[in-house]
Amino acid sequence: MRKFILALFLFVSFVLFADAPKYVFLFIGDGMAVTQRHAAEEFSKKIGRGPLLINSFPCKGLTATRSANRLVTDSAAAATAIACGEKTKNYTVGRNAEGKDVYSSAVAAKEAGKKVGIISTVTITHATPAAFYAHRAARGEGYGIAIDLVHSGFDFFAGGGLDGKYKDSKAKEFKKYGHAYKYAESKGYKIVRTKKDFLALKPSDGRILTRMTDGPLPYTIDIGEENPYPTLAELVAKGIEMLDNSNGFFMMAEGGRIDWAGHANDAATNVRETLAFDDAVKVALEFYEKHPKETLIVVTGDHETGGLTMGVANTGYSIDMGMLRYQTMSAGAFTKRLSSFYKKNPSLTIEDVKPLVEKAFGIVFDGLKDNLISLTDKERTDFLKAFESDMKFLKAKKEENRQYDGPKRYILGTTLSKILERRAGVAWSTGGHTAQSVLTTAIGCEAQLFNAPMDNTDIAKKIKSFYGK
Template identity: 40%
Template structure:
């Protein structure tokens, strides 16, 4: 009997020690969290992360995973993403929840659901405390996710008005992508870059000038040398040239510029993971996830030097595309390494096919004459063996692209097949995904919860099943700050 009591008391003692330990870690340590990295992979669900891991393993001839940097963050949770008025969210509503701690309606930026009140973001709060703020994205800096951290607009498509609010924000660094609609939708407004300049921002373009900036430079808008003329987005990793910076390179220099005794808050968005998933373009998706993950690696290196002061969060606003590892036609088979043979993104392929069409159609418009181009750019029919079914699918898509011959009379059926994109470019990227063993179920976002990873003081706060609006509040808690944002 005595023995039983002894073991019972020992159990209670150990249990209390463990619980105490967990609580101690959950509380901010003596050193305050001074450096916050908030990484948001737009559209990056668990499947997108895992796809990059299995792909990297397959490239080394292994079955299994080759862990990403972000998978090295010790704490793991799941995040529900729904908006106030729709289960399957969009980047504006999700970004607003993740920036302000409040759910809102679809397409609303930094305002409450009925669009009557502006909401304060965590970036404003830490800026008021004297921390420096950097807003970094691969898409335009006035796009939905970054905008949620500094703007208040009833509609995410108000790009010009959002850019004007950016200029008023006083945040320390914006960049990588540029300003979309910088002269307004019709191109008849005063240049938003010039307005930002008049508010004290210096605007630098390209690697050389960006790398020349010093800590003493503040209020910076730094953009990649090449940007998409319509979207002001950085080229996706698969389409980059040596002239283009990587996201990791941009983040690395940004750390140098923002570092100061009061600390910094950096939001880093991998914005085109989402776009590639909207296109069901697996090769481009993997390139974007890996590019994003390299930037996470830069933050992890920084955290090694400031372990008790650095909090790194990596999560997503929602999943896009309904990606799966495994697909109907392949049953249980996969050969993920095949993805490496696709040499350009689906939009770049669509551009190649558009040029072909202009030169050859309708007079000399034959599948046989475009086939060598497909082989060269995608590996289909070369490194990636194809069968008669694949060929007939590509010929059907070719007729739709080049001659406007849709296979089905129903617009729903055509949308299901091609999602409104160039049919031939969609078809070749879909066949590559199928051959490798990846499947897609949507051209839009999905409602499945997304993972959240955390490393640093308070990392345990992000474990378990949480909601997107809780994230900024939990970051404040980890920083030992008041939990009130709005």
């Protein structure tokens, strides 16, 4: 009887939703609005990589981002809107403004018999992925979100770990993450610890939760020759392999650190993250090309981060995004190097850091070197001031920069990246989010639904409609 009901259900859904895509990819660039896409594209062209795939999709629409209580949304409210189709207050995950649980397109897909995968380059309990499976009053309830993750029963969770490592919130909470992994295991999840094991996964391995790191994956710009973690593109490729089945799948993949580079006001790191995101969409496009009639790819952002602008005063309207190529590590990684130099040699002088500055930013402090950036007098003064300020904090043993908004203790890295940004012709207005609209682009089956101006809640509504919700 059960089988008969299931068969009937499948038949009815086939008749009702004959046009609905069997395979749905939803890509979310956190903190990626129009300017981030444009800046990354201009940078990409300068380094010979060509235009961005995500900007070339035939269907597009500006998408409003405000939350229920703020014109400037946070990622939790934005993700709840994109995932579940309802506005909520900032910092709320998977609940509407009245505090009622709301359900995502991923849940709808699961109920319709699809396999479901959730991928992120930041922690998998972070606000954006969480909105697809969790229901919590506050995005900071990391442990509760981890438990909700296990209860979702989704098939594939990959990328960063469970632990947000926000040391400034309740430290005790984080000890519990070990239990959350054990709990996941007891409920049938296979916990994957290494990149090697991850790349060797087979569909017969069942439900997956990765623990290759407890925190986020590294910034793309900071990855050396040997990447100990999979890239976002590799996560998506494996996701496709694991989720592909005759009923179809829903996959959400987040480029989570575009946002973090925005908060850090680090343009070179920001554009590299967006390119890595574009590479991941390319993997989905290859799948689409094999199943063009049954596949939909939607690419959006949840909000803008940093108030990134292209065009600064007194540069004669000239922009050269190629200047950002001189930067070879994130400003945050630079600060970490500086601090490790200091630990080895507490009487560090400016002479000692000049080679690192050349390597990290292509900047020569004095004189000229071929193909490197020389400084104006004012820039040299700013450099010295920032160096002295960082030394003061290193001597006082102050901890590393905070990931998010708030005062930045270490300023030399940012001072140097700003020198490149000034020459590139880009600037930032805030260390937080802004109210700008984002761009949604789409290709494939039913992509025309996304060829219109939208509210962020519309994305969820359209995707849910494929699953009869």
